[in-house]
Amino acid sequence: MSTTLSLDGRPIPFTPGQTIMDAALAAGIYIPHLCHNPDYAPHGSCRVCMVGVGGRLVSACTTAALDGMTVESNTETIQSTRRSIVQMLFVEGNHVCPACERSGSCQLQAVAYYVGMLSPHFPQFFPQRPVDASHPDFMIDFNRCILCELCVRASRDHDHKRVFAVSGRGLASHLVIDSPSGLLGDSHFAASDRAAQVCPTGAILPKHRGYEQPIGQRLYDQAPISVVGDLRAQPGGE
Amino acid sequence: MTDSLETARHPETLKRVCIEPLTRVEGHGKVTLLLDDDNRVRQARLHVVEFRGFERFIQGRPYWELPVLVQRLCGICPVSHHLAAAKACDQLVGVDVLTPTAEKVRRLMHLGQVLQSHALNFFHLSSPDLLFGVDDPVAHRNIVGLIQDHPEIAKQGVLLRKFGQEVIRITAGKRVHGTGALPGGINKHVSAQERDLLQADIDQVCNWAEGAVQLMKRIILRNPEYHYRFGAVDANTLSLIRPDGAFELYDGGLRVRGPQGDTLMDHQDCNNYEQLIQEEVKDWSYMKFPFLTQLGPECGWYRVGPLARVNNCDCFHTPLAEQERQDFAAAGEGRPLQAALATHWARLIELLHCAELIRELLADPDLQGTDLRLSGAMRSKGIGVVEAPRGTLFHHYEIDGDGLVTRANLIVSTTNNNQAMNTAIRQVAADYLSGRELTEPLLNQIEVAIRAYDPCLSCATHALGRMPLDIELQDAAGLTLDRLYRHPDGRLGRSPVLDS
Numbered sequence: 054m055s056t057t058l059s060l061d062g063r064p065i066p067f068t069p070g071q072t073i074m075d076a077a078l079a080a081g082i083y084i085p086h087l088c089h090n091p092d093y094a095p096h097g098s099c100r101v102c103m104v105g106v107g108g109r110l111v112s113a114c115t116t117a118a119l120d121g122m123t124v125e126s127n128t129e130t131i132q133s134t135r136r137s138i139v140q141m142l143f144v145e146g147n148h149v150c151p152a153c154e155r156s157g158s159c160q161l162q163a164v165a166y167y168v169g170m171l172s173p174h175f176p177q178f179f180p181q182r183p184v185d186a187s188h189p190d191f192m193i194d195f196n197r198c199i200l201c202e203l204c205v206r207a208s209r210d211h212d213h214k215r216v217f218a219v220s221g222r223g224l225a226s227h228l229v230i231d232s233p234s235g236l237l238g239d240s241h242f243a244a245s246d247r248a249a250q251v252c253p254t255g256a257i258l259p260k261h262r263g264y265e266q267p268i269g270q271r272l273y274d275q276a277p278i279s280v281v282g283d284l285r286a287q288p289g290g291e
Numbered sequence: 292m293t294d295s296l297e298t299a300r301h302p303e304t305l306k307r308v309c310i311e312p313l314t315r316v317e318g319h320g321k322v323t324l325l326l327d328d329d330n331r332v333r334q335a336r337l338h339v340v341e342f343r344g345f346e347r348f349i350q351g352r353p354y355w356e357l358p359v360l361v362q363r364l365c366g367i368c369p370v371s372h373h374l375a376a377a378k379a380c381d382q383l384v385g386v387d388v389l390t391p392t393a394e395k396v397r398r399l400m401h402l403g404q405v406l407q408s409h410a411l412n413f414f415h416l417s418s419p420d421l422l423f424g425v426d427d428p429v430a431h432r433n434i435v436g437l438i439q440d441h442p443e444i445a446k447q448g449v450l451l452r453k454f455g456q457e458v459i460r461i462t463a464g465k466r467v468h469g470t471g472a473l474p475g476g477i478n479k480h481v482s483a484q485e486r487d488l489l490q491a492d493i494d495q496v497c498n499w500a501e502g503a504v505q506l507m508k509r510i511i512l513r514n515p516e517y518h519y520r521f522g523a524v525d526a527n528t529l530s531l532i533r534p535d536g537a538f539e540l541y542d543g544g545l546r547v548r549g550p551q552g553d554t555l556m557d558h559q560d561c562n563n564y565e566q567l568i569q570e571e572v573k574d575w576s577y578m579k580f581p582f583l584t585q586l587g588p589e590c591g592w593y594r595v596g597p598l599a600r601v602n603n604c605d606c607f608h609t610p611l612a613e614q615e616r617q618d619f620a621a622a623g624e625g626r627p628l629q630a631a632l633a634t635h636w637a638r639l640i641e642l643l644h645c646a647e648l649i650r651e652l653l654a655d656p657d658l659q660g661t662d663l664r665l666s667g668a669m670r671s672k673g674i675g676v677v678e679a680p681r682g683t684l685f686h687h688y689e690i691d692g693d694g695l696v697t698r699a700n701l702i703v704s705t706t707n708n709n710q711a712m713n714t715a716i717r718q719v720a721a722d723y724l725s726g727r728e729l730t731e732p733l734l735n736q737i738e739v740a741i742r743a744y745d746p747c748l749s750c751a752t753h754a755l756g757r758m759p760l761d762i763e764l765q766d767a768a769g770l771t772l773d774r775l776y777r778h779p780d781g782r783l784g785r786s787p788v789l790d791s
Contacts (some may be wrong), residue, residue: 067755102746151468152360184351238693261384261696263355267471267479268464274496 055122058187061127072114073124074102083279084126085135085164087142088201089114090283093210099201100138101164103132136168144175147182147196148254154264155255157271161199163278185230187238189250191249197256198228204257208248216242253283296717299325299334310734313741320746322716322737330470331729332720337713337741339578346699347637354383354673354690356777358472361686365747367411369468370404370459371679371704374541375686378675380474383690385667392660393476397540397602399652400462401677405456405540406496408680409597409638413503414448417635420739421510426732444506447499451642454489454496458649461485466482476664493650497611500643504615519622520722521632522715522740525550526592527583528599529707531678534558536605538612538644540678546603547583547593552627555583561676564685568702569633578709581702592710595682597743602627609651610625612644631715631743638745669694679704681745705746715740 055066058073060091067076074096077084088099096193097115104113105125112124125131142148142161150156182195200219205228208216216237219230232239240249249257273281298303302325311321325334330764343690345364352360360375362369374397381389389397419432422441431439438445452490456466461481463469511518527550530545544558545567559567570579582591593599602623607613622628628637652658675686682704689698719740724733 071441149711152356153365154356184353184695186353186695260353261474263353263480264359264470265473268469271623 056118058118058120058124060124062215065233067118067188071118073104073106073111073122075119076118077113077126082126083167083282085114085167085278086114086283087160087164087199088203089252090203090206093203093206096202096206099142099199099241100251101135101168103131103134103138108135108198132168136170137174138279139165139168139170140174141198143170143173143272144177144248145180146198147179149196153197153221153255154258154262155197157268157274158266159255159273160253160283163281166273167278185237186260187234187236188240188242188260190244191237192260193228193230193237194256194258195228199254199256200226200228201253203251203253204228204248207251208242208246211247214246214248216240216246216248296332296335296720297713305333308734310737313738318503320741322741324724324729326729329667330725330729332717332725335713335717335737336575337709337716338576346701346735349696349699352696354380354688354694354696355474357686357688357696358474359468359470361701362468365437365702366467367747368408368464368679368681370400370463370789371677371684372686373463373469373472374401375675375677375679377472377474377685378542378677379673379686379688381675382673383688384474384477385670385671386665387667389476389702390660391657391664392480393663393665395652395655395657396477396481397461397472399481399658400459402542402649402652403455403458403462403532405455405678405680406500406642406649407459408745409645410448410451410455412680412742413507413635413639413642414451416447416745417739417742418448420735420742421507421632421635425735425739429731429735431450438508440764449500451496451499451503454492455645457492461489463746469725471703473664475666478663478727480660480663481658483659486658487526489649490653493646493653497646497650500639500646501611502637503622505644507639508618511632511636514758517688517761518632519628519630521736522687522719522743523629524594524631524711524714524718526594526599526711526714527555527586528595528603528627529583529595529683530600531561531676531683532601532604533608536618537598537618538604538607538641540600540645541640542677545676545683548603550627550629552602552623552625562674562701564674564676564687565700568685570643570702570706576709578706580709581707582710592714593707594711595704595707596634596680597641598628598634599682600678601637601640607640607644609644612640612649613724615640615643631740634743634745681705681747682707703747708740708746710745712741712744712746747752 055068057064057066058076059268060077065076065080074084074089075228077085084102086102088096095114098114100112102113103110106122156162184192185196186192192214202219203219208214218229219226221227230237230240305325305327308324308326310555311322313320320337322334324332327333345361349360356372357380361376362373364372415434419437423432423436459469460466463471470547471479482546527547529538529545529547532546533539533543545556545561547556548554567584569584582588583593601619603617607616619640672689677684685702685706687700688696691697716737720737723736727733732766
C-alpha cells in the first residue's frame, strides 16, 4: 500500500513505516542530515534534518510519514535554523577545514555549504582534545567528532563489537572506546570494520594516506551534497 | 658602526619615530628609529609584531597532515613550506629517492612558486620605488601608478605571476594552498592536456622574464653608485647548491661563502643543520636571529635569498640565466655584490632561470608518468630543506611510534635574513637619514631596503613558546605594580614594583 505526503509542495509516495527522511531519500529529494544513515536505526541527534510539520520543527529521520502530511524543508526559515545548528557543531569542536584531509569529501563541510554557512558565527569553544593514533591502521581525531554516534551504531549493530560509546551528558558528552586503556589500539577495532567507514567528518581516518585524492576529484568537488548525496552511507560507497 | 645602532645607551632621552605598518611587504612589521636632538639616528630596529605558533600547535598532529597544514604559514610561498614539509615527511616514511615523476612534478611546482613570488615582489611591490624613485609622491608610488605610467610592464608582471600560479594549480590542484605533495611522492601527475596549456605560454613567459632582467640592469646603470651603495651590507651567504656547484632551488647541499666570496662550507648535509646553525633570541622582536655555529652570533649571521644564491653558485644550468649571472658576477669586480638593490637583479635572473627550467621540464615525458608514490620503513625524524623564494627554508619534524608530531623546528627564509635586514636598515639610517629632518621619502628608504629582501613577516614568526614576553601592570599614574617576563630560554620570571 502506498500513500503520499507533500514535501515542499511536491507529492511524495511512501509505504507505511517509513520516516519522512526515508520517503525523501527514496524520491531522490535531499534533506540535509549528518547522523542519519539508512543502514542504521534513526538517531535524531544532529537535528540538521529538521523539517516543518504542522507549524512545528521535527527531525525528518525520526518522524513517521503520514498520509496527507504537509512537510516544509527548503524554506529560508528552516535553512536558517539548520545553519545555526551546523555553526554550533563547528564551534563546539575544532574543525579546521583548510588542514583536514577529509576536506572536499567531508559531509559536515558539504552540509555547511548546502545550508549557506559562511562563518562559524558563534564564539569558538576551542576544546582541548587529543588525537588517538594508537591503532596501526586508523586514527581518531576527537577534535572533529560531532557525536553523531554512527560509529557507535555501526560497531554495535553491524560489526557486533561495541568498540565505541558516548559517555557523559550535555556539553561533557564525548566518545569513548571500549579497551582497557581507552585507546583505539587496544580495542577490537579493525580497519575492515563498518565503523571505520561511516564517519561523516574527518574524525575516523585511515593512517598514513594524507591527501591522496587530488583536488578536483574529491567527493564534493564537482557537485554539492544535494546532488551527490552522502556516498559514504552506502557500503563501499567511497 | 651600524651594529652600534641596535641598542641606544639612553633611549629615554631620545625621540622615537615609528614606521608602522611597513608597506608592500608580506605580514606585519614596523621599524623604530630613536633620534637625538640633532636628528642623528641612535637606534634602528626592524620589529615583527605578529606571532603564529605553528611549531607548537602541530605537536600531536599526524605527520601526514604536515605538508598541507604547515603551508598555511604563508599565502605567498605556501608551496615552499608544502615541499619542505613533504621532503621531511619523505624521510619519515623512509623514502630517500622519489619516483622520477614525483620528483619532477614537485620541482615544476616549486619553479612555478618561485616564478610567481619573484614576479610579485619585483613588479607589484618593488618596481614603483625603482622606476619612479623613492621620493615620488606616495599616492603614485604603487602598482596603480605603475599601471598608469607603464601599462606594458605592469601587464607583464601580472601575467608572469598568473603563469606561475597556473603551474601551481596544475601540479597542486589549487593556485594557493594545494595538496600535490604527499609523504613519499605526489597525488597527481601533469596530464598531456595540462602540459599543452602551459607550453602555449612558456615562450612568451621566457621573453618577458628576459625583458625584466634587462629592465633591472637599465635601472641600476642609470645610477650605479647609488644602487651599489644603498643598503650594502657585507654578509656571509648561505644557500643550497648542486653537487657540481650549480644553482639549485629544490635539493642539494649547503654552501656558505664569506663576504669576500671565499667558501667557508660546501656541500654540507642538510640533515646536520642543527650543528651548523643556531638561533639567538632578542627581547625586542618575535623573530629569532640565526647564526653559523662555527662563527658565533657576532660574526656568524648570514644572508639568504636571491642575492645569496646567485653569489654562491658557480653557474646556472640554463643558458640565458647563466649569461646574466656572468654579467652580475662581473659587476662585483671580483667580489660578491652586497648591495640590497642588487637583490632585485639577482631575483630577476632567478625568475628567468625558473622560466627556462619550466620550459625544459614541460618537454619531459616523466611528467605524465603514473608511478607517483613510494613508501619504506618509518623513521622518527625528518628534515626537509628547500630554497624558498626568499631563501633557505628548514623544516624539521620528529614523530612518535603512532606517527604524531613530538617536535618541530622551522627556520624560515626571512628569519635567516633577520640580522642582514636589521644591519641594512641601520646602514640606510646612518647614510641617508641621520641628522636630517625626516620626511616620508626618507623614511621610505628604510622600507626600500627591507623590500629588497622581500621579507615574509608572517612566515618568520611561526614559533610560539620561547619568544620573549614582558607584561607590566601599571596603575593610573604609570607606576609599575607588577611585571611578568619570560627569558629567552622560556623561563618565566616576576619582579613586583620595579620603579617607585
